[in-house]
Amino acid sequence: MSAQTTSTANPAGFVSSRRWLLWSGIAALCAWVLVPIYLVALGALGGRQGVYQWPKTGLPTGISLDPFILFLKTEGVLQSFLNSLGAAGITVALSILLGAPAGYALARYNFHGKDSYRLLVLLTRAFPLAILALPLTVSFIKLGLYDTIIGVGLIHTVLALPFAALVTQGIFLGVPRELEEAAWVFGCTRVQAFFKIVAPLALPGIVATAVFAFVISWNEVFAASVLTVRNRTLTAYLLTVLSESPMHYRFAGGLMLILPSVIFIFAVRRYLFAIWGISSK
Amino acid sequence: MTNNRSWIPYLLILPSVAFLALLFIVPLVQTIWLAFSDNGVPSPANAQRMMADINFTRSIKNTFLLTIAVVPVQLAIALAMGTMVAKVGRGRETILWVWTIPLGISDLAAGLVWLSILQNSGYFNSLLLGLGVIGRQASWLSYQTPVALFFAIAVAEIWRGTAIVMVIIVAGLNQVPKEFREAAEIFGAGPWTRFWRITLPLIRPALQSALILRTVLAFEVFAVVYALGGRNFPVLVGEAYNWQNQNQNYGVAAAYAVLIMIISLAATLIYLKAIKVDPERLP
Numbered sequence: 001m002s003a004q005t006t007s008t009a010n011p012a013g014f015v016s017s018r019r020w021l022l023w024s025g026i027a028a029l030c031a032w033v034l035v036p037i038y039l040v041a042l043g044a045l046g047g048r049q050g051v052y053q054w055p056k057t058g059l060p061t062g063i064s065l066d067p068f069i070l071f072l073k074t075e076g077v078l079q080s081f082l083n084s085l086g087a088a089g090i091t092v093a094l095s096i097l098l099g100a101p102a103g104y105a106l107a108r109y110n111f112h113g114k115d116s117y118r119l120l121v122l123l124t125r126a127f128p129l130a131i132l133a134l135p136l137t138v139s140f141i142k143l144g145l146y147d148t149i150i151g152v153g154l155i156h157t158v159l160a161l162p163f164a165a166l167v168t169q170g171i172f173l174g175v176p177r178e179l180e181e182a183a184w185v186f187g188c189t190r191v192q193a194f195f196k197i198v199a200p201l202a203l204p205g206i207v208a209t210a211v212f213a214f215v216i217s218w219n220e221v222f223a224a225s226v227l228t229v230r231n232r233t234l235t236a237y238l239l240t241v242l243s244e245s246p247m248h249y250r251f252a253g254g255l256m257l258i259l260p261s262v263i264f265i266f267a268v269r270r271y272l273f274a275i276w277g278i279s280s281k
Numbered sequence: 282m283t284n285n286r287s288w289i290p291y292l293l294i295l296p297s298v299a300f301l302a303l304l305f306i307v308p309l310v311q312t313i314w315l316a317f318s319d320n321g322v323p324s325p326a327n328a329q330r331m332m333a334d335i336n337f338t339r340s341i342k343n344t345f346l347l348t349i350a351v352v353p354v355q356l357a358i359a360l361a362m363g364t365m366v367a368k369v370g371r372g373r374e375t376i377l378w379v380w381t382i383p384l385g386i387s388d389l390a391a392g393l394v395w396l397s398i399l400q401n402s403g404y405f406n407s408l409l410l411g412l413g414v415i416g417r418q419a420s421w422l423s424y425q426t427p428v429a430l431f432f433a434i435a436v437a438e439i440w441r442g443t444a445i446v447m448v449i450i451v452a453g454l455n456q457v458p459k460e461f462r463e464a465a466e467i468f469g470a471g472p473w474t475r476f477w478r479i480t481l482p483l484i485r486p487a488l489q490s491a492l493i494l495r496t497v498l499a500f501e502v503f504a505v506v507y508a509l510g511g512r513n514f515p516v517l518v519g520e521a522y523n524w525q526n527q528n529q530n531y532g533v534a535a536a537y538a539v540l541i542m543i544i545s546l547a548a549t550l551i552y553l554k555a556i557k558v559d560p561e562r563l564p
Contacts, residue, residue, distance in 0.1 A: 051402065158304045239504060
């Protein structure tokens with residue numbers, strides 16, 4: 001430390017002004033993210049009067065939970081919220097159940113077609129996947145999946161599955177192979193070794209992957225709007241009633257979409273960078 | 282692994298392969314067939330009808346302009362965020378969490394957030410009034426103000442979409458060994474030279490995947506446009522949605538879908554060519 005201060009030729013004032021510049025840049029970017037969310041929350045809790053108040057101060061005056069509760073009681077809101085949860089639940093279950101075994105195979109085995117499989121998974125990334133909901137309308141009507149939560153969950157799984165396979169591959173690579181082999185030596189079968197040794201160590205990462213699958217489904221608008229009519233998810237419901245709903249309802253809808261995913265992102269914040277480091281390889 | 286167990290990996294990947302075949306490959310082929318057929322025979326009718334539509338040229342222009350305006354800004358902000366946070370010791374976790382919040386926000390919600398700011402009696406106009414720039418409520422989101430609407434949509438997209446680029450870039454930066462930069466510093470390279478000559482080339486894989494992901498998503502822009510401007514600002518996916526849901530014409534909707542896919546694939550290939558990733562030279 002002392003060597004650094006003596007060797008620095010810059011006057012102390014220059015160093016601290018750079019420091020100040022750095023922190024004001026960071027603060028500005030934090031405000032850039034947070035202030036709009038605060039403002040939409042004001043809009044959601046301000047009710048009808050809040051919308052037409054002019055000019056606005058941006059201070060939390062005249063807000064209460066009543067307008068938001070009134071929005072929740074609007075016909076269709078609560079149901080679409082539950083539908084969104086259902087579709088996201090199906091997406092989480094399917095993408096982990098189908099993706100994690102593939103991730104394990106990619107991490108632990110060398111097999112013919114491994115590269116082709118990785119190519120298939122990466123190929124999905126170059127496609128605007130939600131668009132594939134368009135032709136699925138016809139097949140889903142035939143199969144009775146149109147306008148159901150299962151149908152929405154299936155198409156959302158197409159979005160989340162490639163991600164889940166790649167990320168779980170990285171997670172399983174992080175569990176030392178030696179531990180698993182030691183378990184085999186001590187008489188565990190492969191299945192036992194997996195569930196007793198590998199699964200507990202990989203669990204936090206898999207939970208984080210599941211949270212991402214949830215967020216992917218929760219936020220998806222296009223496919224959900226195309227594939228549902230009455231059993232709408234929250235995004236699809238908001239999109240269709242958008243043009244005829246009053247401003248403060250739109251803001252309440254926006255806030256309702258934001259809150260769960262913000263909480264989830266907070267819950268997995270420690271894994272964010274590890275996961276994206278893996279999935280962007 | 283022993284040879285007599287060689288079926289295990291295939292068994293493990295089989296469910297996901299079957300699923301992707303059914304719900305990715307089949308609809309992909311179906312879309313292409315739907316776009317280029319008419320009553321079961323190959324025909325260019327849908328593509329022609331799409332190109333004859335009044336919104337066709339506008340939606341292509343709008344989508345491309347948005348992508349060109351949004352993606353570079355997102356990359357620049359993400360790089361700035363990555364460089365800044367690298368200099369921070371305590372508080373790093375909190376800052377990164379705040380910056381990643383938009384990752385969990387849908388494009389529809391982002392549109393609604395910026396609607397609350399940019400609507401006629403919104404906060405932006407209030408701010409301008411306070412500064413004495415405007416005398417009465419100005420409108421930014423109507424069909425009479427296409428340029429302002431464009432900027433509004435671009436700002437909302439930048440606000441929401443930067444987080445994903447930032448996360449990928451920071452993950453890439455974390456993998457660059459400190460020694461590389463320290464060595465450059467010892468040899469007298471300034472901060473700019475270090476950034477352009479050392480950091481940027483080393484995070485090429487991250488740059489590549491961030492750009493591919495973000496550009497494909499930018500060509501898919503839809504809900505944010507709809508929330509802010511309704512149908513005043515036609516974009517490609519919005520047109521596909523209207524042909525499918527309002528006009529019930531699945532053929533033209535599929536033609537739009539194929540067009541979007543071709544553009545996305547072309548963009549991906551361009552990035553793969555332009556940003557060469559040499560696996561030998563990675564840290």
